[in-house]
Amino acid sequence: MQGTTDIAFEARRKRARRTALIAGGFAVAVFVLSIVQMLKA
Amino acid sequence: MAHAATHDHHDHHGAPKGFFQRWVMSTNHKDIGTLYLIFSLTMFFIGGAFAMVIRAELFKPGMQLVQPYFFNEMTTMHALVMIFGAIMPSFVGLANWMIPLMVGAPDMALPRMNNLSFWIMPFAFLLLLSTLFMPGGGPAGGWTMYPPLSLQGESVAYVIFAVHLMGISSIMGAINIIATILNMRAPGMDLLKMPVFVWSWLITAFLLIAVMPVLAGAVTMLLTDKYFGTNFFNAAGGGDPVLFQHIFWFFGHPEVYIMILPAFGIISEIIPTFARKPIFGYRAMVFAIASIAFLSFIVWAHHMFAVGLPMGAEIFFMYATMLIAVPTGVKVFNWVSTMWGGSMTFETPMLFSIAFVILFTIGGFSGLMLALAPADFQYHDTYFVVAHFHYVLVTGAAFSIMAAAYYWLPKWSGNMYSETWGKIHFWSSVISVNVLFFPQHFLGLAGMPRRIPDYNVAFANFNMISSIGGFWFGASQLIFLGVVIHCVFFSKKKAADRSWEGAKGLEWTVPSPAPFHTFDVPPVIHDDELAHGNTEH
Numbered sequence: 001m002q003g004t005t006d007i008a009f010e011a012r013r014k015r016a017r018r019t020a021l022i023a024g025g026f027a028v029a030v031f032v033l034s035i036v037q038m039l040k041a
Numbered sequence: 042m043a044h045a046a047t048h049d050h051h052d053h054h055g056a057p058k059g060f061f062q063r064w065v066m067s068t069n070h071k072d073i074g075t076l077y078l079i080f081s082l083t084m085f086f087i088g089g090a091f092a093m094v095i096r097a098e099l100f101k102p103g104m105q106l107v108q109p110y111f112f113n114e115m116t117t118m119h120a121l122v123m124i125f126g127a128i129m130p131s132f133v134g135l136a137n138w139m140i141p142l143m144v145g146a147p148d149m150a151l152p153r154m155n156n157l158s159f160w161i162m163p164f165a166f167l168l169l170l171s172t173l174f175m176p177g178g179g180p181a182g183g184w185t186m187y188p189p190l191s192l193q194g195e196s197v198a199y200v201i202f203a204v205h206l207m208g209i210s211s212i213m214g215a216i217n218i219i220a221t222i223l224n225m226r227a228p229g230m231d232l233l234k235m236p237v238f239v240w241s242w243l244i245t246a247f248l249l250i251a252v253m254p255v256l257a258g259a260v261t262m263l264l265t266d267k268y269f270g271t272n273f274f275n276a277a278g279g280g281d282p283v284l285f286q287h288i289f290w291f292f293g294h295p296e297v298y299i300m301i302l303p304a305f306g307i308i309s310e311i312i313p314t315f316a317r318k319p320i321f322g323y324r325a326m327v328f329a330i331a332s333i334a335f336l337s338f339i340v341w342a343h344h345m346f347a348v349g350l351p352m353g354a355e356i357f358f359m360y361a362t363m364l365i366a367v368p369t370g371v372k373v374f375n376w377v378s379t380m381w382g383g384s385m386t387f388e389t390p391m392l393f394s395i396a397f398v399i400l401f402t403i404g405g406f407s408g409l410m411l412a413l414a415p416a417d418f419q420y421h422d423t424y425f426v427v428a429h430f431h432y433v434l435v436t437g438a439a440f441s442i443m444a445a446a447y448y449w450l451p452k453w454s455g456n457m458y459s460e461t462w463g464k465i466h467f468w469s470s471v472i473s474v475n476v477l478f479f480p481q482h483f484l485g486l487a488g489m490p491r492r493i494p495d496y497n498v499a500f501a502n503f504n505m506i507s508s509i510g511g512f513w514f515g516a517s518q519l520i521f522l523g524v525v526i527h528c529v530f531f532s533k534k535k536a537a538d539r540s541w542e543g544a545k546g547l548e549w550t551v552p553s554p555a556p557f558h559t560f561d562v563p564p565v566i567h568d569d570e571l572a573h574g575n576t577e578h
Contacts, residue, residue: 009147012224012225013150013224015224016150016151016220016221016223016224016225017150017151017220019150019219019220019223019224020150020151020154020216020217020219020220023215023216023219023220023250024212024216024250026250026251027212027216027250027251027253027254028254030250030251030252030254030255030258031254031255031257031258034254034255034257034258034259034288035258035261035262038258038262038273038284038288
């Protein structure tokens with residue numbers, strides 16, 4: 001039971017890391033875009 | 042029962058023994074939450090000290106105590122410290138402590154990043170505050186950092202670096218919260234069963250990752266204008282200073298909601314507990330928060346009505362801003378409806394929550410007045426604006442944080458605070474805060490501008506009343522500090538696991554104080570134990 005829980009928990013942690021990467025990538029993209037837009041303005 | 046799946050003992054099993062290991066190297070959400078809360082309380086008193094300087098100088102007309110440049114440093118630093126150092130980190134601290142407990146997660150999704158998010162903050166603020174002691178002084182151009190005024194100081198690079206660090210910390214905190222809520226919920230904790238506080242933070246975290254990078258971009262452009270010869274905002278070089286205002290407020294207005302949406306979440310937890318009724322209109326509350334967050338992106342130019350926007354833009358931003366009153370009205374209606382017919386008791390968290398509903402609504406109404414573009418030409422840059430946003434941020438955000446502290450202190454510390462002193466703190470605060478800020482409406486309507494160290498004698502009486510209220514409110518917060526210290530270290534009255542009779546939710550199923558590790562095994566969730574478990578009715 002505990003082993004199953006650990007595996008499920010690790011899977012959730014892995015999904016969480018992927019979510020964090022997507023959210024972080026989004027934040028970096030907004031930062032770059034805000035400057036690029038102003039360069040064009 | 043859900044708590045059967047958690048540790049049923051009160052010790053701090055697993056907590057590192059050494060101070061350095063426990064607090065500096067911590068990856069535990071509760072310890073990091075505590076660090077955030079201590080940090081934000083410290084910054085609250087530093088920012089408050091700056092406010093005392095401001096109110097002392099404004100006690101009487103004429104120059105009294107400080108030089109004009111120092112006064113401008115105080116107004117700028119007071120805002121930066123209170124917004125980025127007190128209000129925002131305290132909400133992140135509450136999120137750290139409560140979100141894993143509320144969704145049945147063992148910790149935040151990314152514990153090491155959590156540690157880094159916190160430990161960036163003290164260095165950012167040391168850097169920012171150190172500018173006050175530098176030759177040429179600290180920032181004095183207002184927290185909005187409008188160029189060219191903000192570029193005249195010598196400490197620009199330090200301030201911008203500090204803002205970058207705060208931004209990185211906030212973004213990492215937000216990413217962690219999103220990852221935790223979306224991935225770490227216990228089985229059965231569906232999205233529409235989550236506590237409203239968790240919902241409010243999920244939406245706030247999306248706002249943070251969407252707008253903090255915009256602020257970072259804006260201040261980076263300020264930096265290159267100052268030191269690398271670019272002309273983004275320099276009119277002489279073909280740039281446009283008003284462009285900065287657009288970018289800043291594209292960040293700045295959602296920032297206002299970043300500071301109030303978690304407050305909505307807190308109040309939505311406390312009122313049902315002390316009214317002993319489920320929240321009225323759970324789904325409407327969630328959708329109202331999401332609507333407010335969406336609208337926050339399309340209202341930024343209401344801060345700029347006086348710069349000379351095209352008529353069409355003024356009308357658009359005026360109506361879009363007024364639209365925010367609709368979902369906000371839904372929330373106020375639902376809080377009142379939750380109380381209606383409830384078996385209410387008035388412990389300190391409930392008193393602060395009721396004061397929040399009434400006084401935040403006053404701040405909301407003055408916001409509607411400011412949203413009227415034609416009227417805003419009179420109110421713009423006056424003390425009416427100062428009164429408005431202090432009603433929103435002090436009696437709104439700060440009161441909600443105090444309510445949250447009283448509400449969850451028993452869970453954090455295992456002890457009950459002194460209800461008598463809590464109530465003394467409440468009544469002293471709620472009276473003094475109105476003595477402090479209500480007269481500022483009249484000052485603004487009479488034409489007193491913001492950010493000035495001296496003023497016409499016609500404004501003398503209301504300024505004196507306001508300053509007395511300010512000193513009184515400042516002193517009242519020392520009572521809060523005393524109550525918290527007494528509760529944590531000296532209180533003899535132990536808290537029950539479910540510290541409040543009407544409290545529901547997973548956080549009340551774990552022992553008080555919450556053990557170092559909780560929900561190592563995901564809890565079995567029963568709808569009737571959740572604050573909003575049965576939302577179909």
